[in-house]
Amino acid sequence: MENSRMKRVGLPILSSLLAILFLSPLYIVFTNSFKTQKGIFLNVMSLPFGKYFSPGNYAEAFTQLDFIRSFFNSLLITVSSTIIIIIFASMAAWMMVRTKSKLSSFLFFLFASAMLIPFQSVMLPLIRLMGKLKLLNPFGLIFMYLGFGSSLSIILYHGFIKNIPKELEEAATLDGCNKFQVFWHIIFPLLKPITVTVSILNAMWIWNDFLLPQLVINKHEWHTIPLKMFFFFGQFSKKWHLALAGLVIAMIPIIIFYFFAQKHIVKGVTDGSIK
Template sequence: MNSKRKSIYLIGLIGIVTSLVWLYPFYLIIVNSIKTKAEIFTNTLKWPKALTWDNYPTAFESLDFVHSFFNSILITALSILLIVICTSMGAYALSRNKSKLSSSIYFIFAIVMLIPFQSIMIPLIMIFGKVEMLNRAGLMFMYLGFGSSIAVFLYYGALRAIPISLDEAATIDGANRFQIFRHIIFPMLKPTTVTVIILNAIWIWNDYLLPSLVINKEGMYTIPLKMFYFFGEYSKQWHLALAGLVIAIVPIILLYMFLQKHIIKGISEGATK
């Protein structure tokens, strides 16, 4: 019992230390967002002498937050909708079609997860530029392509745990393939769907590189793109940038907190079953 208790204490201590290390960057962001510019450069780690809340309304206005927030929400929501619809239906078709071709297609999706975006960045942008798709619509299709591999992987694993007898029973009752998926199969994939949503939401919401290559009109900028307003050639407005960063991460943290209870279950279903 003493050995077991020591192990529990050790695991708890490791968990506390890991949590503090993980939370440390958030401490720096929040503390320095309520400092003046001079205080940030004087001592980054020290608590401010006086709280400077003026950074937040100034950052909110400088970011043109209402428009950039709308652009980020639009791109993130529609991209996730495309990913969920296309990959869930695709994974369903692959899981129910027991052939070498479907297995090969699934393994291709799995292998694609290993290909970094930087390796195909230039030819991808060139192709989309030739078909005049360097806009928000083109960006959403790119996100669909890059988000499909992990989503298919998770959905496919979860679908293997759902017996085919459900499909057969629904077919006998007169349901077609789409009705079976829409009314029976897809509701059973809720934990996996939530996992796909949150994983892609965090990635798409915070992405800077891909939008910077695709979006070239001022009115279409997302929040990560607008954040670079604070970094000029000769000056760096860190106090405003950090305040803007806090404003930008609040929505995605709230989404994660709202959906977190489904995430571990969805990942375990997609990866192990």
């Protein structure tokens, strides 16, 4: 009886404390985005009132970010990379599941092992190679995202496809479908839950990525939002009020995308983990 009472009282308290802990960075970012630089330095945790209240931060950050152009750069790279990853990863995982051979098992193990390789260990050789191939541009960046995003995507698709009955493909083949038609008309529509999960995971990672675009993109007109954010932090001054306002602006599109698709995340990950 005592244990059940402690659970009823303790769990809500613990949940509330964890919620406060995880939401506190968002509170700090949002409240300080409405303050002047001096207001931030005086008290980070206070609400933006009085002479330190500065709603104009958003308009100035929007202008300095060249938000329209950088937004479409980020959108183009994120959407293109995510779609290409979905196409290649889903087809590769399907063939690995349906092809029973040592080569198929080896390739799956190879993709899984690639997740253990830190990006920093291949960063400089990769950039040197892409430079020789004249691919230090958004197209080369999308190609590299395909390579780095395929491993996790293939693993998720691989586990999900194992639950799809092979009889569906055999019936479609008897009806005259070739492999291409079997995949796109029979298999791919059934992959919707895991496809949404893969798209969310990759879109959030690519949208927020800073290091790889910084290494690859060398023209200002190609800069994404994370790269533009870097210009708020100069050698001699840091414009925290504008950086935080820009950060809120940059988060809005991906938050909207996440809320529209969040119901598929748990289902997709759970189904994809079942063997």
